[in-house]
Amino acid sequence: xxxxxxxxxxxxxxxxxxxxxxxxxxxxxxxxxxxxxxxxxxxxxxxxxxxxxxxxxxxxxxxxxxxxxxxxxxxxxxxxxxxxxxxxxxxxxxxxxxxxxxxxxxxxxxxxxxxxxxxxxxxxxxxxxxxxxxxxxxxxxxxxxxxxxxxxxxxxxxxxxxxxxxxxxxxxxxxxxxxxxxxxxxxxxxxxxxxxxxxxxxxxxxxxxxxxxxxxxxxxxxxxxxxxxxxxxxxxxxxxxxxxxxxxxxxxxxxxxxxxxxxxxxxxxxxxxxxxxxxxxxxxxxxxxxxxxxxxxxxxxxxxxxxxxxxxxxxxxxxxxxxxxxxxxxxxxxxxxxxxxxxxxxxxxxxxxxxxxxxxxxxxxxxxxxxxxxxxxxxxxxxxxxxxxxxxxxxxxxxxxxxxxxxxxxxxxxxxxxxxxxxxxxxxxxxxxxxxxxxxxxxxxxxxxxxxxxxxxxxxxx
Amino acid sequence: xxxxxxxxxxxxxxxxxxxxxxxxxxxxxxxxxxxxxxxxxxxxxxxxxxxxxxxxxxxxxxxxxxxxxxxxxxxxxxxxxxxxxxxxxxxxxxxxxxxxxxxxxxxxxxxxxxxxxxxxxxxxxxxxxxxxxxxxxxxxxxxxxxxxxxxxxxxxxxxxxxxxxxxxxxxxxxxxxxxxxxxxxxxxxxxxxxxxxxxxxxxxxxxxxxxxxxxxxxxxxxxxxxxxxxxxxxxxxxxxxxxxxxxxxxxxxxxxxxxxxxxxxxxxxxxxxxxxxxxxxxxxxxxxxxxxxxxxxxxxxxxxxxxxxxxxxxxxxxxxxxxxxxxxxxxxxxxxxxxxxxxxxxxxxxxxxxxxxxxxxxxxxxxxxxxxxxxxxxxxxxxxxxxxxxxxxxxxxxxxxxxxxxxxxxxxxxxxxxxxxxxxxxxxxxxxxxxxxxxxxxxxxxxxxxxxxxxxxxxxxx
Numbered sequence: 001x002x003x004x005x006x007x008x009x010x011x012x013x014x015x016x017x018x019x020x021x022x023x024x025x026x027x028x029x030x031x032x033x034x035x036x037x038x039x040x041x042x043x044x045x046x047x048x049x050x051x052x053x054x055x056x057x058x059x060x061x062x063x064x065x066x067x068x069x070x071x072x073x074x075x076x077x078x079x080x081x082x083x084x085x086x087x088x089x090x091x092x093x094x095x096x097x098x099x100x101x102x103x104x105x106x107x108x109x110x111x112x113x114x115x116x117x118x119x120x121x122x123x124x125x126x127x128x129x130x131x132x133x134x135x136x137x138x139x140x141x142x143x144x145x146x147x148x149x150x151x152x153x154x155x156x157x158x159x160x161x162x163x164x165x166x167x168x169x170x171x172x173x174x175x176x177x178x179x180x181x182x183x184x185x186x187x188x189x190x191x192x193x194x195x196x197x198x199x200x201x202x203x204x205x206x207x208x209x210x211x212x213x214x215x216x217x218x219x220x221x222x223x224x225x226x227x228x229x230x231x232x233x234x235x236x237x238x239x240x241x242x243x244x245x246x247x248x249x250x251x252x253x254x255x256x257x258x259x260x261x262x263x264x265x266x267x268x269x270x271x272x273x274x275x276x277x278x279x280x281x282x283x284x285x286x287x288x289x290x291x292x293x294x295x296x297x298x299x300x301x302x303x304x305x306x307x308x309x310x311x312x313x314x315x316x317x318x319x320x321x322x323x324x325x326x327x328x329x330x331x332x333x334x335x336x337x338x339x340x341x342x343x344x345x346x347x348x349x350x351x352x353x354x355x356x357x358x359x360x361x362x363x364x365x366x367x368x369x370x371x372x373x374x375x376x377x378x379x380x381x382x383x384x385x386x387x388x389x390x391x392x393x394x395x396x397x398x399x400x401x402x403x404x405x406x407x408x409x410x411x412x413x414x415x416x417x418x419x420x421x422x423x424x425x426x427x428x429x430x431x432x433x434x435x436x437x438x439x440x441x442x443x444x445x446x447x448x449x450x451x452x453x454x455x456x457x458x459x460x461x462x
Numbered sequence: 463x464x465x466x467x468x469x470x471x472x473x474x475x476x477x478x479x480x481x482x483x484x485x486x487x488x489x490x491x492x493x494x495x496x497x498x499x500x501x502x503x504x505x506x507x508x509x510x511x512x513x514x515x516x517x518x519x520x521x522x523x524x525x526x527x528x529x530x531x532x533x534x535x536x537x538x539x540x541x542x543x544x545x546x547x548x549x550x551x552x553x554x555x556x557x558x559x560x561x562x563x564x565x566x567x568x569x570x571x572x573x574x575x576x577x578x579x580x581x582x583x584x585x586x587x588x589x590x591x592x593x594x595x596x597x598x599x600x601x602x603x604x605x606x607x608x609x610x611x612x613x614x615x616x617x618x619x620x621x622x623x624x625x626x627x628x629x630x631x632x633x634x635x636x637x638x639x640x641x642x643x644x645x646x647x648x649x650x651x652x653x654x655x656x657x658x659x660x661x662x663x664x665x666x667x668x669x670x671x672x673x674x675x676x677x678x679x680x681x682x683x684x685x686x687x688x689x690x691x692x693x694x695x696x697x698x699x700x701x702x703x704x705x706x707x708x709x710x711x712x713x714x715x716x717x718x719x720x721x722x723x724x725x726x727x728x729x730x731x732x733x734x735x736x737x738x739x740x741x742x743x744x745x746x747x748x749x750x751x752x753x754x755x756x757x758x759x760x761x762x763x764x765x766x767x768x769x770x771x772x773x774x775x776x777x778x779x780x781x782x783x784x785x786x787x788x789x790x791x792x793x794x795x796x797x798x799x800x801x802x803x804x805x806x807x808x809x810x811x812x813x814x815x816x817x818x819x820x821x822x823x824x825x826x827x828x829x830x831x832x833x834x835x836x837x838x839x840x841x842x843x844x845x846x847x848x849x850x851x852x853x854x855x856x857x858x859x860x861x862x863x864x865x866x867x868x869x870x871x872x873x874x875x876x877x878x879x880x881x882x883x884x885x886x887x888x889x890x891x892x893x894x895x896x897x898x899x900x901x902x903x904x905x906x907x908x909x910x911x912x913x914x915x916x917x918x919x920x921x922x923x924x
Contacts, residue, residue: 165770171879308627417633
């Protein structure tokens with residue numbers, strides 16, 4: 001089978017068999033069949049269990065052999081000792097794609113390592129490809145398909161996820177702001193991150209792929225695939241196990257040999273992958289690539305109500321290798337006209353004195369419009385107020401940012417301060433292309449990563 | 463007047479006069495009298511305006527001299543050319559405390575610098591103390607008092623704020639999670655950060671003081687006062703203007719001479735002040751000191767549902783100088799009994815396999831109870847699920863964390879992953895002493911700062 005055929009079996013199966021599914025269903029039972037039904041999966045579902053007659057309203061067979069039709073994908077969660085035999089039964093049934101969800105294999109103990117090997121031998125004999133073990137499997141919201149026994153929201157953001165741990169599946173809202181397609185490679189005994197990157201990296205529905213890795217193996221293949229993908233869409237990686245203790249723990253978690261972090265780092269860099277430092281940054285950068293136009297340079301314009309906020313941004317730009325844009329006279333003159341004569345204007349563009357005279361709406365619209373037009377400005381960070389609803393309506397700034405960012409060809413990021421910042425941030429998300437962000441430093445860090453990606457594309461000739 | 467008398471006039475005035483208040487009131491008018499009334503201020507309010515007869519339902523006088531009683535504090539927001547004369551009129555009326563809110567002084571241009579000097583001369587002649595100019599003034603929720611023309615929530619968290627910019631007043635929810643008392647020193651032409659630190663540092667209602675500084679002046683005095691305060695309660699500082707461009711901008715924002723950042727750094731260190739790197743960290747550390755018991759060591763125990771999350775924590779501990787605790791056998795044995803035999807246990811304590819067998823409630827309660835008892839554990843980070851309401855109720859983990867953290871004598875921080883993380887975080891805040899936090903790396907960084915503070919107190923013999 002080629003990569004595309006394998007991808008289809010795992011991510012868009014026409015039929016799926018669950019072997020070893022829990023007997024209980026309903027809230028708290030962690031039954032993957034519940035989730036699959038609630039997602040409206042259109043394919044066929046077969047259940048295999050040695051004792052039950054019916055689970056979650058579906059008929060149950062004693063053995064995969066009894067499934068009344070062909071099976072694209074089998075999800076195996078039987079006790080670890082039985083798994084090699086179950087793989088053999090799958091092969092006899094003609095199943096070519098198997099997900100093994102259980103823990104207790106090479107990440108656990110010697111017996112687990114033996115079983116993982118036996119399972120692989122069975123798979124090789126029967127030409128079965130395995131994802132896992134120690135995985136939640138796959139999820140493809142576009143196909144209404146998930147193998148996860150943890151409940152997930154069906155959402156369709158243009159975000160792909162490849163990870164070595166279920167925490168990223170369940171926590172995709174926290175880590176990424178949601179995912180459309182996810183592959184948990186778990187112990188990666190057969191199919192691995194390189195395969196998953198081929199599956200996701202060319203999907204036209206995705207704008208960005210997020211990667212959680214405890215180890216990067218098959219370095220050469222990884223670089224080759226990564227380069228092709230990152231020429232198309234950005235790949236953002238959180239590589240963990242960078243500390244000695246973290247690397248040791250990775251060995252008992254996913255059986256990973258985290259190895260030298262600096263080697264993994266070099267491999268990712270060669271592949272054009274953006275490596276982030278922590279999970280807040282992962283969230284911000286993924287959201288940036290989902291929502292913002294490209295950042296074609298490193299010069300940032302700032303529209304601010306607060307001198308102190310501008311200073312915080314200048315500090316952050318210095319730390320992250322961005323520079324304050326130097327707006328031309330046509331940009332500044334209209335704001336200077338609205339400002340008191342004693343007010344020195346520049347970038348950050350402090351519009352507070354102007355709006356105390358002429359009102360928020362007029363001044364904010366003018367300032368943002370002029371900054372967007374200035375060819376010396378590659379991205380704009382806006383500082384704006386988030387007051388309680390009655391006061392906020394008077395400001396009108398959410399609507400201005402929504403309207404002007406809609407047509408913008410450069411990133412617009414907004415940081416809100418005030419008692420209702422979370423609410424106002426969610427209002428901004430409802431329309432336009434501006435991205436609201438919880439802190440000024442994070443706004444700058446995100447833009448630096450977006451600039452890094454455009455520079456990579458330029459350098460690599462994509 | 464001594465520092466305590468000055469503090470009373472500014473933070474607990476029995477009467478306040480607004481000179482140059484806006485004529486309009488109601489939403490959008492930014493009239494400080496509206497805010498003061500809505501806060502239920504019990505003292506007397508006098509208004510001065512050259513033309514109006516009534517503002518916000520209160521009678522208006524043409525001149526401060528006409529105020530029918532003595533005035534503890536005057537808030538001046540007249541055009542900058544008039545301010546020196548108004549200060550003289552305040553002095554004649556016997557007012558000893560004045561807040562000058564306007565911009566356009568030493569931070570702006572030469573004329574502004576002259577006016578600031580003239581204002582100070584008048585103040586010296588009349589024994590008037592000035593806060594500002596270029597400030598929102600003060601706010602003391604415990605006294606129902608605020609001079610801010612920007613609307614603020616009246617809340618009474620045990621958090622003091624000293625800043626050089628109104629953005630921290632209005633954004634106190636974003637920067638600190640709210641403030642009880644705030645002092646915006648603005649240009650600090652007379653009263654400055656050292657004075658404000660004396661006012662707030664010994665207030666029995668405060669558990670922590672946050673500091674935003676663009677410059678640290680009066681270094682010796684600052685260190686002396688800071689040492690006394692930090693022996694009592696922690697002071698957490700965000701010092702900005704650390705980059706060359708940021709320092710230049712500070713000069714035109716608050717008239718600050720930011721000077722060498724490393725000198726300010728040394729001054730803060732000598733005073734036992736905790737300097738944070740960005741505004742997310744400011745928020746986390748302030749919240750930590752408000753809510754958590756002291757961190758008396760650097761050994762962290764982890765209760766986790768996710769091996770990957772544990773690895774992320776180990777990486778972060780390595781980066782921040784904390785170490786994983788080494789739990790004793792009494793701590794691990796009861797969890798080992800509940801786990802499959804192949805599961806190697808340690809710290810991070812991965813309870814996932816155990817709870818798949820015995821349920822979330824039993825295993826989570828046991829694990830957290832044992833970690834809390836272990837004398838080799840100085841703080842605990844919990845990783846927990848945040849599912850949708852129907853599933854979450856089955857977990858019962860919020861209630862367990864609330865109950866066990868209530869009596870805990872060490873910090874408990876919880877990181878939630880799942881679709882409803884923000885909601886579940888707010889549930890945890892409702893009871894107990896655990897602090898929910900948005901990312902694992904931030905949990906570790908916060909604990910490192912708390913350990914740093916206890917070490918400072920130990921070293922300085924407080």
